[in-house]
Amino acid sequence: MPAKTGEAREPRTFTETARREQIVRAAVDTLAELGYADTSLGKIARTAGLSSVGMISYYFAGKAELMSEVVATVLATAEEIVAPRVAAESSAVARFRVYVEASLEWVAAHRTEAVALIEITVGSRRPERSDDMEVGATEIVADLVARAQTELASRRESSGDPGPESIAPHVVAVAVRGAINGAVGHSLRRRPGPGADPELAAEGARLAELFVRGL
Amino acid sequence: MPAKTGEAREPRTFTETARREQIVRAAVDTLAELGYADTSLGKIARTAGLSSVGMISYYFAGKAELMSEVVATVLATAEEIVAPRVAAESSAVARFRVYVEASLEWVAAHRTEAVALIEITVGSRRPERSDDMEVGATEIVADLVARAQTELASRRESSGDPGPESIAPHVVAVAVRGAINGAVGHSLRRRPGPGADPELAAEGARLAELFVRGL
Amino acid sequence: MPAKTGEAREPRTFTETARREQIVRAAVDTLAELGYADTSLGKIARTAGLSSVGMISYYFAGKAELMSEVVATVLATAEEIVAPRVAAESSAVARFRVYVEASLEWVAAHRTEAVALIEITVGSRRPERSDDMEVGATEIVADLVARAQTELASRRESSGDPGPESIAPHVVAVAVRGAINGAVGHSLRRRPGPGADPELAAEGARLAELFVRGL
Amino acid sequence: MPAKTGEAREPRTFTETARREQIVRAAVDTLAELGYADTSLGKIARTAGLSSVGMISYYFAGKAELMSEVVATVLATAEEIVAPRVAAESSAVARFRVYVEASLEWVAAHRTEAVALIEITVGSRRPERSDDMEVGATEIVADLVARAQTELASRRESSGDPGPESIAPHVVAVAVRGAINGAVGHSLRRRPGPGADPELAAEGARLAELFVRGL
DNA sequence: CATGAATGAGGATTCATTCAT
DNA sequence: TATGAATGAATCCTCATTCAT
Numbered sequence: 001m002p003a004k005t006g007e008a009r010e011p012r013t014f015t016e017t018a019r020r021e022q023i024v025r026a027a028v029d030t031l032a033e034l035g036y037a038d039t040s041l042g043k044i045a046r047t048a049g050l051s052s053v054g055m056i057s058y059y060f061a062g063k064a065e066l067m068s069e070v071v072a073t074v075l076a077t078a079e080e081i082v083a084p085r086v087a088a089e090s091s092a093v094a095r096f097r098v099y100v101e102a103s104l105e106w107v108a109a110h111r112t113e114a115v116a117l118i119e120i121t122v123g124s125r126r127p128e129r130s131d132d133m134e135v136g137a138t139e140i141v142a143d144l145v146a147r148a149q150t151e152l153a154s155r156r157e158s159s160g161d162p163g164p165e166s167i168a169p170h171v172v173a174v175a176v177r178g179a180i181n182g183a184v185g186h187s188l189r190r191r192p193g194p195g196a197d198p199e200l201a202a203e204g205a206r207l208a209e210l211f212v213r214g215l
Numbered sequence: 216m217p218a219k220t221g222e223a224r225e226p227r228t229f230t231e232t233a234r235r236e237q238i239v240r241a242a243v244d245t246l247a248e249l250g251y252a253d254t255s256l257g258k259i260a261r262t263a264g265l266s267s268v269g270m271i272s273y274y275f276a277g278k279a280e281l282m283s284e285v286v287a288t289v290l291a292t293a294e295e296i297v298a299p300r301v302a303a304e305s306s307a308v309a310r311f312r313v314y315v316e317a318s319l320e321w322v323a324a325h326r327t328e329a330v331a332l333i334e335i336t337v338g339s340r341r342p343e344r345s346d347d348m349e350v351g352a353t354e355i356v357a358d359l360v361a362r363a364q365t366e367l368a369s370r371r372e373s374s375g376d377p378g379p380e381s382i383a384p385h386v387v388a389v390a391v392r393g394a395i396n397g398a399v400g401h402s403l404r405r406r407p408g409p410g411a412d413p414e415l416a417a418e419g420a421r422l423a424e425l426f427v428r429g430l
Numbered sequence: 431m432p433a434k435t436g437e438a439r440e441p442r443t444f445t446e447t448a449r450r451e452q453i454v455r456a457a458v459d460t461l462a463e464l465g466y467a468d469t470s471l472g473k474i475a476r477t478a479g480l481s482s483v484g485m486i487s488y489y490f491a492g493k494a495e496l497m498s499e500v501v502a503t504v505l506a507t508a509e510e511i512v513a514p515r516v517a518a519e520s521s522a523v524a525r526f527r528v529y530v531e532a533s534l535e536w537v538a539a540h541r542t543e544a545v546a547l548i549e550i551t552v553g554s555r556r557p558e559r560s561d562d563m564e565v566g567a568t569e570i571v572a573d574l575v576a577r578a579q580t581e582l583a584s585r586r587e588s589s590g591d592p593g594p595e596s597i598a599p600h601v602v603a604v605a606v607r608g609a610i611n612g613a614v615g616h617s618l619r620r621r622p623g624p625g626a627d628p629e630l631a632a633e634g635a636r637l638a639e640l641f642v643r644g645l
Numbered sequence: 646m647p648a649k650t651g652e653a654r655e656p657r658t659f660t661e662t663a664r665r666e667q668i669v670r671a672a673v674d675t676l677a678e679l680g681y682a683d684t685s686l687g688k689i690a691r692t693a694g695l696s697s698v699g700m701i702s703y704y705f706a707g708k709a710e711l712m713s714e715v716v717a718t719v720l721a722t723a724e725e726i727v728a729p730r731v732a733a734e735s736s737a738v739a740r741f742r743v744y745v746e747a748s749l750e751w752v753a754a755h756r757t758e759a760v761a762l763i764e765i766t767v768g769s770r771r772p773e774r775s776d777d778m779e780v781g782a783t784e785i786v787a788d789l790v791a792r793a794q795t796e797l798a799s800r801r802e803s804s805g806d807p808g809p810e811s812i813a814p815h816v817v818a819v820a821v822r823g824a825i826n827g828a829v830g831h832s833l834r835r836r837p838g839p840g841a842d843p844e845l846a847a848e849g850a851r852l853a854e855l856f857v858r859g860l
Numbered sequence: 861c862a863t864g865a866a867t868g869a870g871g872a873t874t875c876a877t878t879c880a881t
Numbered sequence: 882t883a884t885g886a887a888t889g890a891a892t893c894c895t896c897a898t899t900c901a902t
Binding site for chain 6: 685686687698699701702707708
């Protein structure tokens with residue numbers, strides 16, 4: 001009975017950690033391939049090369065916990081890529097631009113993970129931390145947007161150009177997040193199956209430019 | 216033996232049409248409430264007030280056909296709203312702007328249908344006409360974008376202002392579609408349950424402005 | 431989706447009623463043969479001669495509902511036997527005596543049902559109406575005891591004999607119920623397997639006499 | 646490789662004995678709390694604070710052996726209390742009376758153990774020594790009853806009072822055992838959860854009086 | 861001594877579909 | 882037209898047991 005996660009941080013043995021990772025990876029693949037509705041523990045077990053479905057139940061307290069772990073794991077890898085690149089920029093506008101670019105690059109390189117994330121977010125009604133994730137992401141973007149707008153406004157002010165009125169950061173943030181997710185879906189429709197999509201990465205700069213102009 | 220297909224256009228009697236509509240409506244409600252994964256024919260039947268599941272099987276060849284019908288029906292009502300408003304505009308930029316506004320207005324007024332649509336699109340991997348729908352919608356938007364960009368370019372040319380380079384219409388289109396769908400998801404997270412979301416409608420103009428600036 | 435019982439009194443078709451009875455009967459037999467812990471829907475289905483376990487789920491909302499139905503059904507047949515015989519007596523002491531005798535006669539003739547009842551009562555922690563049943567039965571007996579004691583007291587009073595102090599009706603009632611259930615268990619240990627136990631019926635009069643003396 | 650049997654009387658090391666006791670205690674608690682049907686080795690292990698289920702399998706040959714041990718252990722403690730008190734009495738009637746009182750006192754003080762015992766006896770059909778135990782107990786009581794009846798008869802004879810006919814000792818014994826077990830069940834229904842039930846102890850004298858009158 | 865890994869069977873339940881009426 | 886009966890697969894999960902370390 002190892003699992004039980006969420007409550008206490010029990011020490012994890014090596015094999016347990018390895019197995020959990022293996023299962024999470026298989027879950028990601030299965031979600032991306034079949035969609036949330038057709039993803040069952042049995043299919044995941046088969047994908048993982050496990051003989052019994054019970055093995056998953058042995059390492060995870062239930063389907064919900066597995067899905068939560070998938071969300072947490074995938075989000076962590078995404079943040080690992082995006083966050084430092086954003087932090088490295090010195091101007092607010094650059095930070096916003098890099099967020100969009102880096103997000104699309106991550107999504108291009110980890111399309112499978114991105115699809116899995118979206119599947120869980122949309123497919124599952126019970127909030128398994130995935131709602132929080134989209135909410136959290138949107139708030140982060142809204143903050144980036146607000147700062148970029150302030151920066152732009154002060155630049156214009158010094159040049160005597162009033163410029164157009166700012167669009168509510170929150171609206172821009174929702175649009176940005178939607179555009180990123182939409183790009184993933186579009187990519188999957190254009191080029192089904194697993195693997196990266198270089199075209200997607202190339203869209204990053206253009207998408208960033210699109211939104212920067214809109215600020 | 217009525218239904219059975221979506222291909223052969225058999226004449227439909229009155230009660231048959233009524234029943235199908237009733238079932239489709241129940242399917243939409245159920246999808247929006249429970250999500251694709253938890254939507255079963257049984258649940259739909261209960262929502263519809265039908266005592267037997269067999270009734271659905273009687274009018275629809277299978278779950279897939281019902282889902283296809285849901286997609287088709289919902290899409291039709293959306294187009295009914297958006298298309299004429301777009302057509303009524305005289306300039307290409309106005310048409311693009313109105314597309315975004317009208318889309319968000321429809322989505323605000325028919326949130327349940329919009330959610331059902333997204334659920335089917337994302338939740339199920341078997342293409343039940345919903346992929347075609349998103350592909351088609353994106354193409355339409357791309358066309359609107361391209362024409363608006365041309366119009367803007369010719370205006371600038373006549374004023375001697377070269378202006379910034381245009382962003383690939385296709386990229387903009389994907390972003391627009393994604394932003395619209397994202398707004399729906401966000402609205403649902405912000406205000407769960409059925410019913411319209413006025414806040415959503417109010418975002419339309421701002422979202423449109425955002426993208427027009429980006430053109 | 432016929433079942434759903436407990437909430438509304440839906441009309442029952444003939445086959446449905448018949449099937450439910452068949453399943454309840456099989457459940458009683460299985461409970462008596464294997465004990466609560468080893469009684470599964472699968473075993474019940476096999477006993478009932480049903481090919482699929484799903485059939486039970488089709489007619490009962492769940493295992494709990496089936497168990498409740500078993501309790502209700504068995505209790506009803508017991509009451510049908512015992513209640514009128516008790517009511518037919520004119521004196522309170524006779525009513526108490528007949529309650530014990532009739533109870534043991536029912537238990538002797540329907541040993542299987544009696545065992546099933548005890549199995550559910552003891553084996554299941556969630557109160558599926560079976561706790562209420564034992565509580566209710568005990569209260570009824572306590573009432574019979576109290577009235578019989580009053581009657582005996584008034585008889586003694588008229589003869590000038592004070593007699594011994596009365597034992598709390600509630601204690602007697604618990605003892606009576608326990609003795610009846612204990613007799614069932616003992617009978618099963620003495621003569622395992624299904625079928626009636628005439629010896630048990632014969633014990634009724636003696637058991638009744640035992641408790642009447644104790645009043 | 647210690648346990649493995651209940652037959653061979655291998656010498657037990659200290660830790661082994663301690664572990665077995667710990668597990669048995671946990672089994673008793675779990676049985677009383679969840680009932681036989683919901684008691685699994687896993688639950689017992691958790692109750693015992695053991696991290697692995699395998700630990701139980703290491704010390705007991707199987708679930709059956711553990712249950713047998715539970716029965717044996719609990720019975721031993723009960724006998725330890727009841728037997729000497731019975732033996733201390735000089736008259737047969739007093740011995741019978743004290744048996745009932747002491748039994749209820751033990752049951753009141755060790756309600757958890759008593760419930761566990763009943764759970765195993767009733768819940769499981771495979772005779773795990775628990776049948777023998779109830780059979781044996783009944784025989785002991787029957788003997789006490791017979792001797793008490795003889796004693797009473799000889800007393801009456803010397804006073805010239807024929808008195809009522811004796812009730813078969815065996816019937817009385819079954820009733821007594823049933824009443825004791827019934828009192829436990831009733832106590833649990835009245836006051837769920839673990840811990841002693843003083844009310845139960847108080848019933849002992851009244852229950853004893855009830856049966857003595859009946860002799 | 862003790863643990864954790866692994867397995868395979870069996871648990872209840874839900875579901876889409878077919879069929880007879 | 883419509884209903885309810887029936888089926889069998891598939892779902893998630895729990896369990897007792899065995900095994901290697």
